[in-house]
Amino acid sequence: MTEIVTPAPATDDVDAAVRAVAERARVAARPLATATRAVKDAALRACADALEANAADIIAANEKDMARGRDNGLSSGLLDRLALDESRIRGIADALREVAGLPDPVGEIVRGSTLENGLRLKQLRVPMGVVGMIYEARPNVTVDAAGLALKSGNAVILRGGAAALESNTVIVRVLADALEQQGLPRDLVQTVDEYGRPGGVAMMRARGLIDVLVPRGGASLIRTVVEESVVPVIETGTGNVHIFVDASADLEAALPIVMNAKTQRVGVCNAVESLLVHRDVAAEFLPRVAAALAEANVRLHADDASRDAIPGGGSIVAATDDDWATEYLDYDLAVRTVESLDEAIDHIRRYSSGHTEAILTESLKAAEKFVAEVDAAVVMVNASTRFTDGGEFGLGAELGISTQKLHARGPMGLAELTTTKWVVNGDGQARP
Amino acid sequence: MTEIVTPAPATDDVDAAVRAVAERARVAARPLATATRAVKDAALRACADALEANAADIIAANEKDMARGRDNGLSSGLLDRLALDESRIRGIADALREVAGLPDPVGEIVRGSTLENGLRLKQLRVPMGVVGMIYEARPNVTVDAAGLALKSGNAVILRGGAAALESNTVIVRVLADALEQQGLPRDLVQTVDEYGRPGGVAMMRARGLIDVLVPRGGASLIRTVVEESVVPVIETGTGNVHIFVDASADLEAALPIVMNAKTQRVGVCNAVESLLVHRDVAAEFLPRVAAALAEANVRLHADDASRDAIPGGGSIVAATDDDWATEYLDYDLAVRTVESLDEAIDHIRRYSSGHTEAILTESLKAAEKFVAEVDAAVVMVNASTRFTDGGEFGLGAELGISTQKLHARGPMGLAELTTTKWVVNGDGQARP
Numbered sequence: 117m118t119e120i121v122t123p124a125p126a127t128d129d130v131d132a133a134v135r136a137v138a139e140r141a142r143v144a145a146r147p148l149a150t151a152t153r154a155v156k157d158a159a160l161r162a163c164a165d166a167l168e169a170n171a172a173d174i175i176a177a178n179e180k181d182m183a184r185g186r187d188n189g190l191s192s193g194l195l196d197r198l199a200l201d202e203s204r205i206r207g208i209a210d211a212l213r214e215v216a217g218l219p220d221p222v223g224e225i226v227r228g229s230t231l232e233n234g235l236r237l238k239q240l241r242v243p244m245g246v247v248g249m250i251y252e253a254r255p256n257v258t259v260d261a262a263g264l265a266l267k268s269g270n271a272v273i274l275r276g277g278a279a280a281l282e283s284n285t286v287i288v289r290v291l292a293d294a295l296e297q298q299g300l301p302r303d304l305v306q307t308v309d310e311y312g313r314p315g316g317v318a319m320m321r322a323r324g325l326i327d328v329l330v331p332r333g334g335a336s337l338i339r340t341v342v343e344e345s346v347v348p349v350i351e352t353g354t355g356n357v358h359i360f361v362d363a364s365a366d367l368e369a370a371l372p373i374v375m376n377a378k379t380q381r382v383g384v385c386n387a388v389e390s391l392l393v394h395r396d397v398a399a400e401f402l403p404r405v406a407a408a409l410a411e412a413n414v415r416l417h418a419d420d421a422s423r424d425a426i427p428g429g430g431s432i433v434a435a436t437d438d439d440w441a442t443e444y445l446d447y448d449l450a451v452r453t454v455e456s457l458d459e460a461i462d463h464i465r466r467y468s469s470g471h472t473e474a475i476l477t478e479s480l481k482a483a484e485k486f487v488a489e490v491d492a493a494v495v496m497v498n499a500s501t502r503f504t505d506g507g508e509f510g511l512g513a514e515l516g517i518s519t520q521k522l523h524a525r526g527p528m529g530l531a532e533l534t535t536t537k538w539v540v541n542g543d544g545q546a547r548p
Numbered sequence: 549m550t551e552i553v554t555p556a557p558a559t560d561d562v563d564a565a566v567r568a569v570a571e572r573a574r575v576a577a578r579p580l581a582t583a584t585r586a587v588k589d590a591a592l593r594a595c596a597d598a599l600e601a602n603a604a605d606i607i608a609a610n611e612k613d614m615a616r617g618r619d620n621g622l623s624s625g626l627l628d629r630l631a632l633d634e635s636r637i638r639g640i641a642d643a644l645r646e647v648a649g650l651p652d653p654v655g656e657i658v659r660g661s662t663l664e665n666g667l668r669l670k671q672l673r674v675p676m677g678v679v680g681m682i683y684e685a686r687p688n689v690t691v692d693a694a695g696l697a698l699k700s701g702n703a704v705i706l707r708g709g710a711a712a713l714e715s716n717t718v719i720v721r722v723l724a725d726a727l728e729q730q731g732l733p734r735d736l737v738q739t740v741d742e743y744g745r746p747g748g749v750a751m752m753r754a755r756g757l758i759d760v761l762v763p764r765g766g767a768s769l770i771r772t773v774v775e776e777s778v779v780p781v782i783e784t785g786t787g788n789v790h791i792f793v794d795a796s797a798d799l800e801a802a803l804p805i806v807m808n809a810k811t812q813r814v815g816v817c818n819a820v821e822s823l824l825v826h827r828d829v830a831a832e833f834l835p836r837v838a839a840a841l842a843e844a845n846v847r848l849h850a851d852d853a854s855r856d857a858i859p860g861g862g863s864i865v866a867a868t869d870d871d872w873a874t875e876y877l878d879y880d881l882a883v884r885t886v887e888s889l890d891e892a893i894d895h896i897r898r899y900s901s902g903h904t905e906a907i908l909t910e911s912l913k914a915a916e917k918f919v920a921e922v923d924a925a926v927v928m929v930n931a932s933t934r935f936t937d938g939g940e941f942g943l944g945a946e947l948g949i950s951t952q953k954l955h956a957r958g959p960m961g962l963a964e965l966t967t968t969k970w971v972v973n974g975d976g977q978a979r980p
Binding site: 146149150229231235237239242244245323327328342343346348350366369372373375376377380483487488489491492493494495496497498499500502503504508509510520521522523525526535536537538539540541542543544545546547 | 578581582661663667669671674676677755759760774775778780782798801804805807808809812915919920921923924925926927928929930931932934935936940941942952953954955957958967968969970971972973974975976977978979
């Protein structure tokens with residue numbers, strides 16, 4: 117993404133300013149932590165209404181971003197993600213109303229028991245406190261993140277991409293105004309966009325003030341946050357996703373699954389990027405899937421065995437090691453013929469980003485082995501990898517898809533934006 | 549702690565060596581991830597037997613550590629933590645047998661449902677993979693950490709304090725031998741102690757190879773790991789623990805709770821460090837508790853109002869801001885008289901390390917407000933703070949007490965050493 121170069125304020129000043137933002141967020145988060153669901157849902161609906169009522173202002177700001185983006189040579193894909201119109205704003209507002217309709221995770225009792233000595237223990241879900249979000253030029257993420265944070269009882273600090281600066285500024289003001297009118301602190305939703313990149317860096321340093329940082333965007337953004345932040349981070353997103361077509365796969369069923377996983381939407385983390393085919397079915401399956409993929413304008417990057425199995429395969433690009441490791445996010449698919457289920461599992465172990473991995477098989481033993489031995493957030497049997505999604509999983513909404521093992525793994529819904537608190541009730545117990 | 553200064557190998561070499569250790573741990577962890585509970589429990593019992601059978605070797609190594617510790621002027625408290633004898637080794641072995649008796653967290657179904665489209669979803673507990681432990685000179689932690697890691701299906705990489713080098717070297721060899729005799733990889737339990745501090749630093753850099761790092765020890769060790777590590781960390785331990793004696797407290801019941809929380813064991817993170825007393829009961833409660841604490845040789849650090857309330861209070865040390873922030877881990881207690889429940893909550897908000905906070909009260913409203921507004925891993929009503937402990941909570945064993953909000957909060961048992969995996973079973977579903 118093209119980043120606009122503005123003279124950045126001195127880093128110490130930005131650190132102090134962002135710490136002040138976070139201090140205000142902590143104060144604002146207190147009353148929200150114990151607010152009833154009714155209060156939070158009313159606030160979310162008020163935010164949705166306010167976005168629609170202020171659509172003209174938001175669109176006017178967005179037009180400035182779009183004009184600057186065109187001047188800066190932003191790609192058409194990025195411009196499309198950046199663009200807002202009445203209908204998109206209605207969609208964004210409706211998403212907030214859906215979040216309002218979801219159950220409140222706060223107060224859920226996760227575990228509980230009465231001990232031998234009479235102490236009553238319960239482990240409750242409580243808000244994190246202050247959630248930080250660092251993301252790229254998608255103004256809808258501004259609203260989604262704010263909505264999920266508020267519903268789960270958290271204040272949010274946003275650092276969006278510079279390309280969406282004008283849009284995000286207006287959106288955050290509209291949300292804060294709406295919260296204030298509902299009697300809630302406007303500091304529940306704040307942005308540090310005005311500080312540019314140093315603002316994002318300052319967020320990464322605000323340990324003790326920001327409870328968790330969620331980066332959402334391209335691989336380099338996520339890597340930077342993961343490596344630089346001293347605030348705990350939840351890593352999201354990168355999906356080098358595989359489908360393995362086993363020797364016993366139902367090939368009739370396999371074809372539409374592969375096509376769906378590759379072509380239903382290409383620029384997303386749950387789209388398949390590598391197809392592994394068992395050699396016993398390569399001669400039968402590869403020509404059919406190659407023809408269907410060619411029809412859908414998908415470029416193949418195949419190993420020699422696969423090219424040999426496909427009629428006219430000599431013209432297919434030969435895959436390199438880089439192909440196995442690449443998340444194309446485009447109409448590209450790496451293809452490899454493997455000797456066995458074990459070789460497929462080894463390949464996936466080596467190249468997987470731990471997002472979603474699928475096996476297509478009619479063999480119970482193969483399915484169970486694949487599920488047990490593949491280490492990923494989501495392992496699928498006989499289904500399209502495109503189903504890895506908070507909405508599809510019934511979580512109602514998602515902040516992103518965690519590919520890390522700590523705290524949250526897979527689609528992150530409201531529960532993943534909470535922590536827990538043990539509450540112990542006694543009658544004077546002392547430890548013997 | 550006194551660290552022995554040895555010529556450290558070049559850092560790049562250490563990095564490479566520790567990465568090789570971690571690679572071997574990853575390979576070793578694979579068969580364990582799908583091992584049955586029976587296999588894991590047999591291995592734990594074999595480790596326990598082996599520790600007892602090799603007690604003489606372990607004690608001989610420990611005597612070298614003790615001699616060096618005495619030469620280096622280690623405090624008597626640290627020497628006591630370091631010392632091993634037959635009876636302590638039996639205790640450590642028995643703790644392993646207890647872990648063998650605990651339920652296996654791996655395979656537990658956390659959530660599950662069947663979606664409208666027929667996809668069957670379940671979220672299972674699975675091992676993390678490789679757990680790293682950085683700790684100080686307590687050889688029992690070497691065994692405890694290995695036992696909990698193995699039971700939860702993980703390989704472990706240990707970096708103990710230099711003061712326990714000889715003891716840990718022998719213990720790790722005994723454990724690895726026992727695992728090997730059980731048909732499991734000996735690389736499931738490895739130490740990087742031979743690389744000294746750079747070995748610990750290399751662990752912090754081994755992102756992608758070590759899945760989680762747990763520091764256990766003093767505040768400065770924990771802070772270093774939290775700030776330096778790019779491997780995800782679970783912060784443990786620091787407990788600046790408060791007890792608030794409310795205006796409505798049962799003062800007869802309050803006295804033994806405070807005494808238990810302060811004096812039952814002083815060098816532990818769940819011991820109380822600050823006593824807050826509501827001014828309405830200060831004149832009645834403070835003289836009694838001060839007398840009992842004096843009897844137990846506890847030094848008070850009190851604010852003026854509290855000193856005024858205690859007969860002869862003029863001779864009590866006046867508390868400074870530092871006292872409110874200090875985890876004494878000793879026979880010391882900060883004492884403050886507060887105007888109200890709100891002032892108590894504000895004080896705790898400001899100085900709490902988020903470990904354990906307690907209110908003693910007969911008022912339902914006060915208890916509920918305290919529980920709702922105090923942000924800590926454990927909030928107690930009318931019980932001693934000493935109960936914050938994995939064993940006391942019925943978790944069976946604990947690796948430490950997490951004071952962070954991500955992943956684990958409070959006592960960490962076996963479940964906290966696992967992550968989850970979504971398993972999705974379909975019949976050819978594609979996303980519309």
